[in-house]
Amino acid sequence: MDNFDFGNPTRIIFGRGTEARVGALTAAHAKKVLLHFGGGSIKASGLYDRVAASLKAAGVEWVELGGVKPNPRLSLVREGVRLCKEKGLGMILAVGGGSVIDSAKAIAMGAVIEGDVWDFYLGKGEPAKALPVGTVLTIPAAGSESSTGTVITNEDGQLKRAVNSELIYPRFSILNPELCFTLPRFQVACGAADIMAHLMERYFTRVENVEFTDRLLEATMKTIALKAPVALANPRDYDAWAEFMWAGTIAHNNLLNTGRVGDWASHDIEHEISGIYDVAHGAGLAVVFPAWMKHTLAQDVSRFAQWAARVWNVDADFADLEATARQGIERLEAWYRAIGLGTKLGDLKVGTDRLDEMASKCTDGDRHTVGNFVKLDKAAVRKVLELAK
Amino acid sequence: MDNFDFGNPTRIIFGRGTEARVGALTAAHAKKVLLHFGGGSIKASGLYDRVAASLKAAGVEWVELGGVKPNPRLSLVREGVRLCKEKGLGMILAVGGGSVIDSAKAIAMGAVIEGDVWDFYLGKGEPAKALPVGTVLTIPAAGSESSTGTVITNEDGQLKRAVNSELIYPRFSILNPELCFTLPRFQVACGAADIMAHLMERYFTRVENVEFTDRLLEATMKTIALKAPVALANPRDYDAWAEFMWAGTIAHNNLLNTGRVGDWASHDIEHEISGIYDVAHGAGLAVVFPAWMKHTLAQDVSRFAQWAARVWNVDADFADLEATARQGIERLEAWYRAIGLGTKLGDLKVGTDRLDEMASKCTDGDRHTVGNFVKLDKAAVRKVLELAK
Numbered sequence: 166m167d168n169f170d171f172g173n174p175t176r177i178i179f180g181r182g183t184e185a186r187v188g189a190l191t192a193a194h195a196k197k198v199l200l201h202f203g204g205g206s207i208k209a210s211g212l213y214d215r216v217a218a219s220l221k222a223a224g225v226e227w228v229e230l231g232g233v234k235p236n237p238r239l240s241l242v243r244e245g246v247r248l249c250k251e252k253g254l255g256m257i258l259a260v261g262g263g264s265v266i267d268s269a270k271a272i273a274m275g276a277v278i279e280g281d282v283w284d285f286y287l288g289k290g291e292p293a294k295a296l297p298v299g300t301v302l303t304i305p306a307a308g309s310e311s312s313t314g315t316v317i318t319n320e321d322g323q324l325k326r327a328v329n330s331e332l333i334y335p336r337f338s339i340l341n342p343e344l345c346f347t348l349p350r351f352q353v354a355c356g357a358a359d360i361m362a363h364l365m366e367r368y369f370t371r372v373e374n375v376e377f378t379d380r381l382l383e384a385t386m387k388t389i390a391l392k393a394p395v396a397l398a399n400p401r402d403y404d405a406w407a408e409f410m411w412a413g414t415i416a417h418n419n420l421l422n423t424g425r426v427g428d429w430a431s432h433d434i435e436h437e438i439s440g441i442y443d444v445a446h447g448a449g450l451a452v453v454f455p456a457w458m459k460h461t462l463a464q465d466v467s468r469f470a471q472w473a474a475r476v477w478n479v480d481a482d483f484a485d486l487e488a489t490a491r492q493g494i495e496r497l498e499a500w501y502r503a504i505g506l507g508t509k510l511g512d513l514k515v516g517t518d519r520l521d522e523m524a525s526k527c528t529d530g531d532r533h534t535v536g537n538f539v540k541l542d543k544a545a546v547r548k549v550l551e552l553a554k
Numbered sequence: 555m556d557n558f559d560f561g562n563p564t565r566i567i568f569g570r571g572t573e574a575r576v577g578a579l580t581a582a583h584a585k586k587v588l589l590h591f592g593g594g595s596i597k598a599s600g601l602y603d604r605v606a607a608s609l610k611a612a613g614v615e616w617v618e619l620g621g622v623k624p625n626p627r628l629s630l631v632r633e634g635v636r637l638c639k640e641k642g643l644g645m646i647l648a649v650g651g652g653s654v655i656d657s658a659k660a661i662a663m664g665a666v667i668e669g670d671v672w673d674f675y676l677g678k679g680e681p682a683k684a685l686p687v688g689t690v691l692t693i694p695a696a697g698s699e700s701s702t703g704t705v706i707t708n709e710d711g712q713l714k715r716a717v718n719s720e721l722i723y724p725r726f727s728i729l730n731p732e733l734c735f736t737l738p739r740f741q742v743a744c745g746a747a748d749i750m751a752h753l754m755e756r757y758f759t760r761v762e763n764v765e766f767t768d769r770l771l772e773a774t775m776k777t778i779a780l781k782a783p784v785a786l787a788n789p790r791d792y793d794a795w796a797e798f799m800w801a802g803t804i805a806h807n808n809l810l811n812t813g814r815v816g817d818w819a820s821h822d823i824e825h826e827i828s829g830i831y832d833v834a835h836g837a838g839l840a841v842v843f844p845a846w847m848k849h850t851l852a853q854d855v856s857r858f859a860q861w862a863a864r865v866w867n868v869d870a871d872f873a874d875l876e877a878t879a880r881q882g883i884e885r886l887e888a889w890y891r892a893i894g895l896g897t898k899l900g901d902l903k904v905g906t907d908r909l910d911e912m913a914s915k916c917t918d919g920d921r922h923t924v925g926n927f928v929k930l931d932k933a934a935v936r937k938v939l940e941l942a943k
Binding site for chain 1: 555556557558559560561562563564565566567568569570571572726762763765766769770772773774776777780781793796797800801804809812813
């Protein structure tokens with residue numbers, strides 16, 4: 166186990182009806198806030214009205230900024246920063262999924278500086294402070310409701326970049342599984358694949374003596390593996406959603422990588438696919454991960470076999486751990502298909518003519534490698550993409 | 555799953571040599587602190603010198619208060635409160651185990667009020683603020699390094715009482731598994747039993763649809779079950795200690811009871827044993843828990859069978875879940891014995907002549923019940939004690 170620092174201050178308010186508490190929770194931080202959201206779904210569902218009523222009752226005023234899109238845009242972030250500065254807003258309240266929350270975190274960093282928040286995403290300096298962020302989560306997926314991360318796309322040049330900072334851990338996140346009952350099936354499947362990826366990226370590590378976090382990761386993977394299909398089959402099953410949603414937060418709140426180093430090559434490779442093609446992040450991960458596994462299996466067959474046996478209930482063949490591992494990968498692929506996702510580039514309508522371009526962009530023209538479990542150069546990334554054909 | 559609020563702000567600094575960071579971590583909160591510890595072991599081991607050097611390097615001054623005993627005393631807490639007020643100290647730095655940390659938390663609450671801190675323990679009012687507490691943990695056991703709890707004994711009347719408050723979550727806790735290499739074996743065994751009890755108290759719940767936290771609890775129990783004996787057999791095995799220590803903190807930091815209601819009758823019953831006899835808390839729990847299980851098994855045989863199969867690798871007999879459950883209890887008892895603890899009152903040199911008195915005190919003269927999984931009245935507590943003979 167590696168040395169580590171871990172602290173996550175986000176307060177989770179979980180359960181039925183908990184959005185009614187957003188006003189009081191917000192008022193503890195600011196009396197004038199930016200209410201940030203996506204499209205019209207929170208208005209259609211009545212969530213907007215309930216949030217507004219709670220804010221009013223708590224004496225919180227707000228300025229609205231809707232319109233966040235998947236792969237949240239820098240232009241809207243800049244608009245949010247301008248509003249915060251002009252109107253003297255003291256907090257960003259994000260009502261939505263990972264994109265809305267990522268956008269809110271960017272605004273929170275930008276609102277307290279003179280310069281351009283995009284500089285942080287380019288690695289020019291680090292944030293020294295940020296406005297507080299609170300969230301009402303509407304879909305289990307990105308884990309941004311209790312994470313240090315924000316990913317923003319600069320539409321000038323199609324650059325997608327991330328910032329990680331403890332300053333942008335949300336102060337509170339409200340998780341009501343009831344809000345998930347009306348989500349589109351494909352979005353739910355992508356969310357489940359995203360969560361599973363967060364867990365697998367952490368699981369496949371070269372750090373030794375991490376049995377405790379192995380077991381916590383296995384517990385969380387098993388929960389997602391079992392509960393996501395139930396929630397998809399029975400969209401009003403509160404109990405299935407509750408387990409799915411809480412596991413989705415724990416998957417990405419940094420607890421499960423304490424003392425270990427995750428891989429993250431599959432995320433990097435997927436970003437290149439969705440950077441060129443119009444592919445949902447979770448759907449892309451369902452294609453990349455099995456291919457990545459087939460390529461990296463030999464690195465640590467016993468770890469893959471352990472994962473196959475403990476998460477996917479593969480009956481371990483101790484004389485042939487590789488066969489055990491491969492059965493695990495097959496069960497992962499079957500799980501993706503069962504929740505409605507494809508596992509091949511063709512399923513995403515992604516052709517094979519630009520694999521070299523993607524491999525090159527992913528490794529900055531073969532100038533660096535991606536991944537930690539196995540370091541992949543351009544040729545290796547290309548091989549992973551070939552395995553996804 | 556029940557609705558819940560969860561937030562734990564304690565920053566964990568984990569790993570080899572991490573006590574060297576105590577000065578910088580402390581200086582972020584205060585420049586003049588109370589350094590609180592137990593007996594001479596931290597001086598003998600050199601830990602005291604390393605902590606002092608780190609504080610000095612960070613420009614932190616301190617006043618010392620040693621002498622904390624197991625079952626920490628109110629008189630020493632009052633002495634600490636007086637020192638903090640007189641010398642204008644801004645933080646309590648606890649270097650030791652659960653008793654030292656519990657004592658530090660009490661001082662932290664007492665130092666900022668006019669009245670007597672014992673009132674909080676008597677339920678007269680709740681703390682509205684507290685000085686910050688930081689810790690350097692020397693044994694995995696009580697979980698106080700990342701919990702809301704403090705238990706103090708008022709030696710006038712031998713009253714042992716607890717306070718729980720989010721204000722006393724330590725701001726940081728330093729966990730270096732190397733500090734455990736020289737611990738006495740019996741103390742280590744008691745610590746392991748205490749951690750296992752924290753997990754079992756949470757596991758046996760009547761709240762339904764808690765599969766995710768069930769699995770996290772099972773993962774943590776399995777880690778303690780496997781790693782505590784290894785650390786005992788090889789006291790300088792860093793890797794075993796690291797898993798044991800981190801699992802011990804997670805066992806009691808409130809994550810694993812999110813959405814569920816724990817039992818806690820075994821803790822209440824054990825407090826009556828150690829209140830009369832000179833028994834270590836963990837050793838008492840090893841006697842009470844198997845008896846409690848035999849008494850409550852019928853409440854939810856399938857939960858006990860699940861625990862036996864998943865934690866203790868009992869080969870489940872699906873036609874006889876009770877037999878499966880009983881095998882789990884036998885394996886728990888065998889585990890206690892393997893780490894050097896007895897499982898009967900006689901092993902603690904506790905006679906059977908005062909069982910009625912203990913049952914009566916535990917239930918306040920049969921005026922209330924203890925436990926949530928099964929509510930035990932005086933007769934039921936007496937029955938549990940009989941089963942421990």
